[in-house]
Amino acid sequence: MEKRTQTRRNFLGNVATGLAGTIATGLPGSRALAANNKIRIGVIGAGDRGTQLIREATACPDTELAAIADVYTRRLEDATQLNPTAKTCTDYHQLLADPSIDAVLIATPQHLHAECFIAAIAAGKHVYQEKAMAFTVDDAKRMREAYNNRPNPNQIVQIGHQQCSSGQITDATNYLASGSVGQVTAIRARMYRNTPHGKPLWTRPVYPDMTPDRIAWNAFLGTAPPRDFDPDRYINWRLFNDYSGGNVHENMSHQIAFWYKVMDLQIPRAVTMTGDIYRWKDGREVPDTMNVSMAHYEGILFSWDSGFGNNQLGISEDVLGTDGTISKGQQIRYLPQKVTRPDAMEMMGQTATPPRAHMQNFFDCIRTGRETNCPFEIGYRVSVTCAMALESYCLGRTVYWDPATEELI
Numbered sequence: 167m168e169k170r171t172q173t174r175r176n177f178l179g180n181v182a183t184g185l186a187g188t189i190a191t192g193l194p195g196s197r198a199l200a201a202n203n204k205i206r207i208g209v210i211g212a213g214d215r216g217t218q219l220i221r222e223a224t225a226c227p228d229t230e231l232a233a234i235a236d237v238y239t240r241r242l243e244d245a246t247q248l249n250p251t252a253k254t255c256t257d258y259h260q261l262l263a264d265p266s267i268d269a270v271l272i273a274t275p276q277h278l279h280a281e282c283f284i285a286a287i288a289a290g291k292h293v294y295q296e297k298a299m300a301f302t303v304d305d306a307k308r309m310r311e312a313y314n315n316r317p318n319p320n321q322i323v324q325i326g327h328q329q330c331s332s333g334q335i336t337d338a339t340n341y342l343a344s345g346s347v348g349q350v351t352a353i354r355a356r357m358y359r360n361t362p363h364g365k366p367l368w369t370r371p372v373y374p375d376m377t378p379d380r381i382a383w384n385a386f387l388g389t390a391p392p393r394d395f396d397p398d399r400y401i402n403w404r405l406f407n408d409y410s411g412g413n414v415h416e417n418m419s420h421q422i423a424f425w426y427k428v429m430d431l432q433i434p435r436a437v438t439m440t441g442d443i444y445r446w447k448d449g450r451e452v453p454d455t456m457n458v459s460m461a462h463y464e465g466i467l468f469s470w471d472s473g474f475g476n477n478q479l480g481i482s483e484d485v486l487g488t489d490g491t492i493s494k495g496q497q498i499r500y501l502p503q504k505v506t507r508p509d510a511m512e513m514m515g516q517t518a519t520p521p522r523a524h525m526q527n528f529f530d531c532i533r534t535g536r537e538t539n540c541p542f543e544i545g546y547r548v549s550v551t552c553a554m555a556l557e558s559y560c561l562g563r564t565v566y567w568d569p570a571t572e573e574l575i
Contacts, residue, residue, distance in 0.1 A: 216273035262289040280305035299545030325545030327423035331524035333517030348489030405450035412452030437554035
């Protein structure tokens with residue numbers, strides 16, 4: 167399949183413990199919340215990920231699923247099995263208008279993130295926003311404007327990069343703070359998967375009830391280009407450029423968010439992405455094999471490789487310093503460079519990650535007013551970096567970031 171020729175110009179454009187203290191948010195359109203009250207939750211987008219977030223949220227103490235919004239009525243029916251008393255609607259604005267709802271979890275397709283986030287902030291809700299936070303640079307800027315001008319400064323935002331609440335954050339931070347890594351000049355990350363023959367990655371079946379009377383098609387499209395009703399584009403939205411950033415948004419965003427938090431990396435100076443659709447010739451538009459090279463102002467080259475045709479390399483990141491390496495996968499460890507630290511020993515990370523740590527952190531911060539483990543600013547930087555990668559892929563050249571004008575060049 168030919169890579170699309172048109173460029174997407176719209177791209178220009180501590181884990182808290184315990185539930186202590188009492189805070190009244192006084193949010194517009196929302197009830198005052200005391201520390202011993204249940205947090206009433208609304209969910210926008212009740213697909214697989216939204217349902218998973220519902221399970222995580224309702225497993226946290228003193229929470230209640232109050233309302234669910236989704237454009238597909240079957241998903242509303244399925245989601246209410248988790249709480250039969252939860253209200254349902256196909257228009258998420260009805261959910262946001264409910265003053266009894268304190269917080270919303272947004273798990274829509276990526277192209278709808280900005281409109282849902284901006285509306286939720288304007289409604290005075292606390293927001294858990296799934297990754298990648300913003301679909302385009304323009305979306306990221308509009309979301310930042312909404313966040314900076316939120317009705318109440320006590321409104322909490324958590325971006326859904328769950329690893330920012332993992333114990334590995336503490337271990338990596340300690341390794342770097344000790345000086346045992348030395349000067350970091352490169353980070354190498356990879357994310358490889360494979361699936362059985364005849365089962366293309368990310369594809370989902372189209373069910374008979376995916377019809378215009380069951381799916382609010384125009385609401386799904388949002389600001390994406392208008393199209394006639396197509397259930398395949400609806401259910402397999404991850405495969406199409408109008409709604410998805412592909413694996414850059416799905417997984418690169420997670421891997422760079424971890425190190426952006428630990429090392430406080432800013433938006434890179436230059437990004438180059440190459441790749442194509444080599445494995446699955448099934449009508450998808452997003453690449454299945456790719457490489458992204460990100461040159462950061464901090465003097466670090468962050469490289470990310472990904473493919474869907476072999477899982478041997480798995481998912482990992484290596485931070486390469488003059489005196490040692492931080493190697494992160496299922497576990498995290500420090501490996502000394504014997505040429506500069508001949509007597510140093512390897513170290514294995516020891517900090518555990520509590521269950522539902524990221525979601526619990528969101529609720530804890532609502533009650534205490536603290537900053538979340540993955541605040542808006544990290545989501546913003548990660549989103550712009552992802553947008554730079556995809557714009558580079560579309561243009562077939564390196565894309566640069568001008569920090570003065572906040573534009574891609």
